[in-house]
Amino acid sequence: MSAIPALAVDNLSVEFRTRSGIVKVLEHVSFSVGKGETIALVGESGSGKSVTAFAVMGILDAAGKVTSGTAMFGGSDLLKQSERDLAELRGRELSMIFQNPRTALNPIRRVGQQIADVLVRHGGATRADAPKLAIEMLKKVRIPDPERRAEAYPFEMSGGMCQRIMIAIALACRPALLIADEPTTGLDVTTQAVIMDLIGELGRDSGMATIFITHDLALAAEYCDRIVVMHAGHIVESAPSQTLFADPRHPYTAKLLAATPGETASLAELVSIPGNLPDLRREDLPACRYSGRCERLVGRCAEPLPHQTIGDRHGIACWNPL
């Protein structure tokens, strides 16, 4: 873990304009990831994990708008970069792996060429060298028989193989920051383990910072140094993985852990989380967006959320933590 953050997001807020009103998707989101560090953004669907990543990468949908905040990366604010400068950074300094490798890859281009394209566009390779370098990358992500596989199209490969290609493309130019958005959803558990080991290993070797987006808490705990828990566009808790599991302090984190089938002996021991996410279009959204589902409400919960840090980098946004 390094003291110098590779990426520092501060006070990020994002809104989406829709026909039925303005949706306040993210509000005052702040976190950082250090060089060589891996953090996880976890939360249920609709919690704002992917939107956070998209905002940082500058690939928000046209309806989305960043209304406040900064995302400092290598001395400049990503949120203020021109589209042209961002296009230069993406692929070289910033990389992203998407959820479904089959739809993210070009279906009518050989996978070796797709890796070579990135190397030529962002890595300074010549057209003549690129195919050889692409095969090197295929070796790195441990694709057997890389010379032959480079000639394959995505449909000729399994899901796990396609995800390895995505990783090869994302890491081809040795980025400083990798965002992996549910990279193993839809893969088998055995493949998932291999892919996660691979991302971790390649990240450690090159000192890359990694943001890993997932809804699987156990997976996050196994592979990440720190976990950031999101709920309805707020960061509610962040802590080193082991601390978060051993000692969750935000009521939502505790509930999320109690709902996860892990070591529990029977189904009856699992507890669901009452209620739903609040409607983020509401004008009168409460200061704490979990308050409608929370069993630990106190008078102060209506006041603006506190952001306190306890012990070793354990942050909570709650007036009445556990």
Added chain:
Amino acid sequence: MTGLLEISQLAKRFEVGGKRLLYAVDEVTFTIGKGETVGLVGESGCGKSTLVRLINRLLDPTSGSIRLGDTDLAAIRASGFAGNTNRRRVQMVFQDAGDSLNPRFTAFHAIADPLRRLKSLSGVALTARVEALADMTGLPRTLLTRFPHQLSGGQKARVGIARAIAVEPELLILDEPTAALDVSVQVVILQLLQTLKRELGMSYLFVSHDLNVVRLLCDRVLVMYLGKIVEAGPASEVFADAKHPYTRALISAIPQADPDKRVGRLRLGGEPRSPIDPDPKVCRFYGRCPTGEPRCAEQMPALRDVGPDRQVACHFA
């Protein structure tokens, strides 16, 4: 436990051109008892879905039998099964309720459809039955007039379950019913399934990737690898003491939050062997297996008993 479903030597081979055959399900034998929940696990491409489609009679088997009570379902052709009286007895809950519900059917219509077709219900009796099913599955009656896109993931899952249990099946096949749901909703749906099974006395065949869920919900578990069952036994025993190296690798791959539990885990290298015209002498797991001795390439290990109610297909178990 008395048997409800008895699968014997069931096989499905697909022609893939040039007289080559893909062995999707290769002479599989197992039983499901009355009121029992059996979990079916294995990686994509291992034949889980084909097996499910054979049992559900959406596909005709190449050989073998599927006995449900006294009836051999394998003898009824898949093309005519929708109109068969046995259709009612085997029902299915599909993976993604969002994709498997007709977008132009309201929740009421979706649940009523099988009742009209298979139980010839109509009018007041139909309405009463649909409302009773909504109550049973915890779907508020006010939501019955809604279309799938107006329902949340958990609500759609409830409609999918209500529709499947509407005709009182004896066997309910659940194909990853909670894969698309958040953990908080998943808990509710799993607990609902367990309650319904107890109340209605159904048997479940539960297909899942999530081994933690299988461990909690299932009485027995079947592990499939490339068309073959490689291990079978009570879920608690298989998870505590897996005999087949593939099962061990599967369990090793479950993410662990606790670092102390991550020691000595088995990682699988390589890719699975091709299911097309496999060598009948070679163990299907050979090449990926950490043991893999010459014997494994000369003699395919048969599924054999290794204790009461436990079977494994490995020379070294």
